[in-house]
Amino acid sequence: FVTITMTVLGDALKTVSDTAGDTNSWCEHPGKELLAYCSGQYHYTSLNTALENCLKRTDCGGVTCEPYIRWYTLRKGRELLYSRNGEKTWIRCKEEKRQCVAEVIQR
Numbered sequence: 080f081v082t083i084t085m086t087v088l089g090d091a092l093k094t095v096s097d098t099a100g101d102t103n104s105w106c107e108h109p110g111k112e113l114l115a116y117c118s119g120q121y122h123y124t125s126l127n128t129a130l131e132n133c134l135k136r137t138d139c140g141g142v143t144c145e146p147y148i149r150w151y152t153l154r155k156g157r158e159l160l161y162s163r164n165g166e167k168t169w170i171r172c173k174e175e176k177r178q179c180v181a182e183v184i185q186r
Contacts, residue, residue, distance in 0.1 A: 105130060105142075105169040112143045112162040113154030113170075122150040129153060130169065141170035 117138050123129040126142065129151035133139040140156045144167050157170055 104172040106172045107167060107169050108159055109167045110162050110165070111159040111168045112164075112166040113141050113156055113158070113168055114160055115155040117153040117155055121153040123153075124149065124151070126151050126169075141168050143168040 117136060120132070123132065126144070129142045133142050133153050136153065138155055139153045141154055143152050143154050144150075145152055146165050154168070159168060159170070162168075
């Protein structure tokens with residue numbers, strides 16, 4: 080089970096960590112999405128469940144929230160695209176956490 084805590088860094092970025100510490104940290108990217116859905120079961124009604132299931136899969140690059148249908152969907156890849164529908168995406172930070180923060184601050 081993933082226990083999540085949210086840390087706000089300004090208004091642009093939140094980090095979600097599980098009980099294992101920084102090994103499974105997530106960076107939130109508001110206004111961004113990952114393009115393709117994962118195969119099989121790919122949508123969940125809670126962020127916690129979606130993040131937990133993403134960690135178990137080899138084809139999951141992150142979780143995208145689809146606010147218009149209130150789903151958290153497992154997505155492939157790590158290329159963040161601008162969302163026209165108000166989605167936000169969480170990708171694993173791990174050792175890239177500093178890059179993740181830097182990407183958001185540059186905007």
